[in-house]
Amino acid sequence: MRNIKLIIEFDGSDFCGWQRQPKGRTVQKVIETAIFKATGEEIMINGSSRTDAGVHAREMVANFITNSTIPGDKFREALNTRLPEDVSIIKSEEVEENFHARYSSKGKTYSYTIVNRYERLSLGHQYLYHYRYNLNIDEMKKACQYFMGSHDFRAFMSPGSSIKTTVRNIKELYIEQKGDRIKIFITADGFLYNMVRIIVGTLLKIGNGKLKAEEIEKIIIEGNRKRAGMCVPPNGLVLEKVFY
Amino acid sequence: MRNIKLIIEFDGSDFCGWQRQPKGRTVQKVIETAIFKATGEEIMINGSSRTDAGVHAREMVANFITNSTIPGDKFREALNTRLPEDVSIIKSEEVEENFHARYSSKGKTYSYTIVNRYERLSLGHQYLYHYRYNLNIDEMKKACQYFMGSHDFRAFMSPGSSIKTTVRNIKELYIEQKGDRIKIFITADGFLYNMVRIIVGTLLKIGNGKLKAEEIEKIIIEGNRKRAGMCVPPNGLVLEKVFY
Incomplete structure (x- = not known):
């Protein structure tokens, strides 16, 4: 079990915001789908913020727990090749177990x-x-x-x-x-x-x-x-x- | 018969370029539709350039001949209220009869x-x-x-x-x-x-x-x-x- 931190840039124009919802395209869902394609794991990611529809991000942070053997820094390319043009992983890295994108945040x-x-x-x-x-x-x-x-x-x-x-x-x-x-x-x-x-x-x-x-x-x-x-x-x- | 010059800003992201075509949303068509709504006239406008799909414009120029009584400078608001968000008339004015957005152009x-x-x-x-x-x-x-x-x-x-x-x-x-x-x-x-x-x-x-x-x-x-x-x-x- 490893904890992976992502720094994410996205163009919010065509998204119904960050948070996963029953209907509508969201950034969280699109990234979780890319993780599933890369690892086969159905994972929930923690976002630092629940941005509204139309809001953009230069450096949104998220983290997720995985059993995958993909090295932390390789998630960037593994996900980018599976993501649409309006979401990009800028950086990926393995972080300590207790890091949480939302609860560990000190400010924005x-x-x-x-x-x-x-x-x-x-x-x-x-x-x-x-x-x-x-x-x-x-x-x-x-x-x-x-x-x-x-x-x-x-x-x-x-x-x-x-x-x-x-x-x-x-x-x-x-x-x-x-x-x-x-x-x-x-x-x-x-x-x-x-x-x-x-x-x-x-x-x-x-x-x-x-x-x-x-x-x-x-x-x-x-x-x-x-x-x-x-x-x-x-x-x-x-x-x-x-x-x- | 009056000759109206328009200065147009548009976001080309959702357009199949400037020029009117049988299928596909084009800037020319969208403006001609706005002119029809404002004047009731089915008019062809002359654009200074036939920009490709995805290309944007800060100051595209176009002109058209009209029988309408709308004052030259009032076409701006008359059209803007009938245009989608990604096309804006920045300026409108009546110009001399022989002005042609494309042929009169000296450079870009x-x-x-x-x-x-x-x-x-x-x-x-x-x-x-x-x-x-x-x-x-x-x-x-x-x-x-x-x-x-x-x-x-x-x-x-x-x-x-x-x-x-x-x-x-x-x-x-x-x-x-x-x-x-x-x-x-x-x-x-x-x-x-x-x-x-x-x-x-x-x-x-x-x-x-x-x-x-x-x-x-x-x-x-x-x-x-x-x-x-x-x-x-x-x-x-x-x-x-x-x-x-």
Whole structure:
């Protein structure tokens, strides 16, 4: 019995998200099928995150227990030759028995990319969120500081998950702008359901003047979902990295 | 009778190219359908280029003659509301009677983007060509000068089009590198069938050491398609701009 860790890149455009489900094409299922083809074993893999439909990953992490004799680093090619073009194993390795992609995780970084222009967007629309109205980027940058640190982020969560605590620690949140592209990076010890997409929606609400940067503090304290911004679409979101 | 010029952005991933054909979804057909919905007119539009399946455009140009009373600049929104997400009208305007998107064109710029890394690529695979082997970028940059200017480029053409001359004038050809991304820009007065993709394939043949930069001169003179590089896949190719 060996424990294999995978680093996975995928294009979420044509997936119903990560998690295996009765109907619909999911990343988990596609990888489990490739493992079955390579080893003959019907295995459940543990993913670090259950990304939603349309969300992408540059470095998703997963692990699985196998009886196969394939060396840890050879799983990469063994699976890649059996995977569709939109899922790639970037790295595979044997890890210690108690490593678990989800429970061992110490944090994650996501990015969210917005194209801010008046004209409609088609090129790259599966990776970008088109925002048509003017944005005050300086105000958005100013707002980032209010999210930093350990807070109860229940105002920035969609319902639908059962969790013990809504406290999370945001370690990094910053905005990069290049031409009409606005890229937001966020790192935390963990994320609530839709937390990144609601924080981005809240930053947009600040950028277009409907909310002031200073109000973030109050929204966090009050924990009122309605005062925060919308949950932006999944396509701009990329799971960049998982930390252990 | 008015002549309307459109600037069009499209994601070629789900299209069988630009040109209308009996079967298959094409950009031309989708726009003509939108025009029909907006004006009730069954119109043929003239595209500046007949891009292949999988090729994208940031600024494709087209024109059409209409009896409609929609103001030139209002066609943008009139069509955008009737177009699928992967085609967008960036600009529309009324132009003089004799403007023709194809015949009036004085030149075009294309870009081609390569990701040069060992690991397989999934994220953005519809816009990027994955090249696994080491590339000598300096040698590729050196090779660019040999393509510049007016030459008979029949060695860099796929068969299948009827044209009067295979002489074209390359006005600009340069390579930008950022991390593992290599972006090639090429501007010419016109392009032969698959010319950009074969020039990029030839630059890769130089980058991996199978051809010397100086040999380009001889390949052009001899006009031997077999000595040039492969025709790289369409997905890395973007029609950037058309000049008038």
